[in-house]
Amino acid sequence: MSKALTIAIMDAPYESANTTTAFRIIAAALAKGIDVNVFAYEGAVALAMKDQQPHANPVRGTTVEQEDHPTTRAFIAGLLALAQEKGARLQWVNCGLCVDERGAGNWIEGVRRGGPPDFLAMVEGSSNTLVIPTR
Amino acid sequence: MSRYLLIESRDPWESGDSRHFYDLATDLAAKGHDVVLFLVQNGVLGVRKGSSSTLVQKAVDAKVKVLLDDFSLRERGIDDGERTGGTTLSNIDTLVDLLADGRKAMWH
Numbered sequence: 001m002s003k004a005l006t007i008a009i010m011d012a013p014y015e016s017a018n019t020t021t022a023f024r025i026i027a028a029a030l031a032k033g034i035d036v037n038v039f040a041y042e043g044a045v046a047l048a049m050k051d052q053q054p055h056a057n058p059v060r061g062t063t064v065e066q067e068d069h070p071t072t073r074a075f076i077a078g079l080l081a082l083a084q085e086k087g088a089r090l091q092w093v094n095c096g097l098c099v100d101e102r103g104a105g106n107w108i109e110g111v112r113r114g115g116p117p118d119f120l121a122m123v124e125g126s127s128n129t130l131v132i133p134t135r
Numbered sequence: 136m137s138r139y140l141l142i143e144s145r146d147p148w149e150s151g152d153s154r155h156f157y158d159l160a161t162d163l164a165a166k167g168h169d170v171v172l173f174l175v176q177n178g179v180l181g182v183r184k185g186s187s188s189t190l191v192q193k194a195v196d197a198k199v200k201v202l203l204d205d206f207s208l209r210e211r212g213i214d215d216g217e218r219t220g221g222t223t224l225s226n227i228d229t230l231v232d233l234l235a236d237g238r239k240a241m242w243h
Contacts, residue, residue: 003235017176018144021227024206028231128234130142132242 004035004089006126008119010134012043013072018132019047023075025130026090030082035089037122039114042134045094047072048107073108080110093118138169140238142230143178147188153181156243157190161197171238173230174222175204182208183217195221202229 007025011018022038029036040047054069056062076092083090093114099105105113123129141160147153157172164170172194174182181188182203194201202225203218215224234240 005231005234021144021175024227025231025234028227029235032228032231032235034231034235127237128240130234130240130242135145 004037004126005029006037006039006119006122006129008039008041008129008131009044009047010040010042010132013047013049013052015043016134018134019044019072022132023079026079027082030079030086030088030090033086033088035091036083037091037093037126039093039095039119039122040098041095042098043102045098045102046104048076048092048094048111049073049104050106050108076111077108080108091122093122136167136169137163138171138236138238139163140171140173140230140233140240142173142175142240142242144176145243146177146180147186147190148180149177152243154190157194160194160199164194164197164199170198171200171202171233173202173204173225173233175207175230177207177211179203179207179211179213182219182222183213184219185217186219191219191222195219204230 007022009022026036050073052071052073054064054071056064057067080090092111094111096113096115099113143156145153160170160172181191191201201222203222205224205226
């Protein structure tokens, strides 16, 4: 079995440093050519929402361009591009029930809907699984 | 003997859970298991030498390999001279290697 990691994440966008660390782990694994499966659960299904927009900062008086505000959907798009560049596979699955609860189904390309059977298949096909829970 | 990777993202003062997580690491090491404790995010705050928490030092003394995420240290302005002795400067690449190696992994 080739090396693959499965990572389950649960935090909603812009809530926790856990998301940043998860992105760092995913990027580092892909850069090594390791396949990565992400199962996004609960609030994490909103990480890939296409409608996210960067914003200006009225407190600092900066424009959208000056602020260069990062969005989680842009990070995920970057990770998908990195996977392609490195010849690794990034599979990003959003929990369907969590999506329906939140009306959060408009994602960037490369993300798909799934459920617990997908997570089980990811775990069974991986060298290791890391669950990053909310607090 | 099993190989464990415990990842601590919380600081020792945030909740009592952290002490239990450190206890898990030291107890596993005491039973002869190979234990790596990777400190990330606010988990690195307890590594300062002058810290009121003794959890990191106890883990080092218990032969737990304590690795520190360089990015988290830089974010919090903790430099090499401030670190508890016996800890090791590390990075996210090493964490990925440890995960890919199949260690039993747990995040707190």
